[in-house]
Amino acid sequence: MKARIVTLPGDGVGPEVTDAAVAVLKAVAERSGHTFEFESHAIGGCAIDATGQPLPASTLEACKKADAVFLGAVGGPKWSDPHAKVRPEQGLLALRAALGVFANLRPLQVHPALASFSPLKNEKLKNVDVLFVRELTGGAYFGAKTRTEDAATDECKYTVAEIERVTHRAFELARDRRQHVTSVDKANVLETSRLWRSTVQRIAADYPDVKLEHQLVDSMAMLLLTQPSRYDVVVTENLFGDILTDEAAALAGSLGLLPSASLGAGKVGLYEPIHGSAPDIAGKGIANPLGAILSAALLLRHSLELEIEATTVEAAVAQVLSNGPYSRDLSGNATTTQLRDAVISALDDVATPAFLCGLRACG
Numbered sequence: 001m002k003a004r005i006v007t008l009p010g011d012g013v014g015p016e017v018t019d020a021a022v023a024v025l026k027a028v029a030e031r032s033g034h035t036f037e038f039e040s041h042a043i044g045g046c047a048i049d050a051t052g053q054p055l056p057a058s059t060l061e062a063c064k065k066a067d068a069v070f071l072g073a074v075g076g077p078k079w080s081d082p083h084a085k086v087r088p089e090q091g092l093l094a095l096r097a098a099l100g101v102f103a104n105l106r107p108l109q110v111h112p113a114l115a116s117f118s119p120l121k122n123e124k125l126k127n128v129d130v131l132f133v134r135e136l137t138g139g140a141y142f143g144a145k146t147r148t149e150d151a152a153t154d155e156c157k158y159t160v161a162e163i164e165r166v167t168h169r170a171f172e173l174a175r176d177r178r179q180h181v182t183s184v185d186k187a188n189v190l191e192t193s194r195l196w197r198s199t200v201q202r203i204a205a206d207y208p209d210v211k212l213e214h215q216l217v218d219s220m221a222m223l224l225l226t227q228p229s230r231y232d233v234v235v236t237e238n239l240f241g242d243i244l245t246d247e248a249a250a251l252a253g254s255l256g257l258l259p260s261a262s263l264g265a266g267k268v269g270l271y272e273p274i275h276g277s278a279p280d281i282a283g284k285g286i287a288n289p290l291g292a293i294l295s296a297a298l299l300l301r302h303s304l305e306l307e308i309e310a311t312t313v314e315a316a317v318a319q320v321l322s323n324g325p326y327s328r329d330l331s332g333n334a335t336t337t338q339l340r341d342a343v344i345s346a347l348d349d350v351a352t353p354a355f356l357c358g359l360r361a362c363g
């Protein structure tokens with residue numbers, strides 16, 4: 001197949017991990033007979049420096065025309081002045097809204113070789129397989145903001161339609177997994193959460209084969225760390241999902257490991273590791289690229305519908321996690337490019353005839 005992929009490397013470690021993900025996608029294309037065309041555009045802080053805008057019109061136009069968009073990360077201290085009028089993160093939020101990618105899928109699995117990096121004991125890490133479905137284009141990140149000398153507000157608003165569409169997505173995904181959805185809110189305090197809960201409860205009636213439970217977000221933050229194997233699909237609003245998934249990354253062993261896919265009703269998906277621009281390690285060539293590479297696997301699966309290729313990349317990453325090398329966040333000393341090369345070399349070990357033969361072209 002032929003696909004056009006727009007890359008938005010962004011700031012900090014964004015370009016480093018994007019390079020690794022693109023190299024893996026190119027290695028997949030070479031081995032399986034597909035043609036992937038890449039086109040890089042500016043977003044975030046580097047776009048502010050170049051154009052004054054965190055999401056230049058040319059970047060958005062290219063993303064809308066692409067088959068899929070891959071993003072590294074945006075932001076950093078250079079653009080973090082509290083009085084700044086434009087901020088890198090605004091570019092990413094505007095892109096998510098413009099592409100209509102309301103469902104942010106963030107899968108969590110714990111590789112057995114990394115159990116010692118987790119705050120939990122081996123026994124509790126067994127069978128951890130959670131799919132977070134985070135609402136991505138509503139809530140406090142998108143509400144009206146006000147600021148005076150001595151006060152500030154961020155409106156948190158949700159419409160029934162916004163809750164319904166992400167809830168449907170979560171239940172559909174649960175049907176193909178273990179038929180269990182946990183909806184996380186703060187319905188004991190927040191009006192938006194009471195609307196969230198009643199809407200999720202109503203939609204659940206359409207999926208009698210899927211069990212629904214509700215959990216308040218504060219206790220969920222605790223349960224995630226104490227009983228992670230209890231959860232299958234976790235659906236929640238934008239801010240809660242952002243925080244809970246960084247917490248979940250600690251179970252996996254590093255924030256550098258978790259991927260994400262942001263999907264909407266349209267055809268273009270946005271793929272990014274869940275971490276930020278990691279200014280403390282940027283430019284050193286030591287960022288863990290595996291979350292970015294696993295995001296590339298999600299791109300193959302969800303936007304290009306190349307399931308064999310996606311599972312092959314995931315198997316190659318799993319082999320690297322079993323045998324090493326390991327990056328600094330996992331107490332190794334492998335660089336970003338060494339990890340990239342290890343995954344590409346593992347592709348050849350795990351490749352099946354279906355992956356190698358040109359696939360659909362082979363019939």
Ligand SMILES: NC(=O)C1=CN([C@@H]2O[C@H](COP(=O)(O)OP(=O)(O)OC[C@H]3O[C@@H](n4cnc5c(N)ncnc54)[C@H](O)[C@@H]3O)[C@@H](O)[C@H]2O)C=CC1
Pocket residue numbers: 013017072073074075076077080089092255256257272273274275276277278279280281286287288289291329
């Ligand atoms: N999607 C995006 O573009 C996101 C951007 N950000 C932005 O990133 C900047 C830094 O935010 P932080 O709160 O420091 O979060 P962060 O995710 O950038 O870093 C948190 C910690 O995790 C480590 N880390 C992150 N990714 C890593 C990787 N691939 N390999 C090894 N270690 C890794 C960092 O070194 C740091 O110690 C801020 O400007 C923030 O707004 C934050 C989150 C998401």
Ligand SMILES: CC(C)CC(=O)C(=O)O
Pocket residue numbers: 089092093242274
């Ligand atoms: C706008 C982003 C910086 C929010 C975030 O942290 C994320 O989506 O993970």
Ligand SMILES: [Mg+2]
Pocket residue numbers: 242243246274
């Ligand atoms: Mg985040």
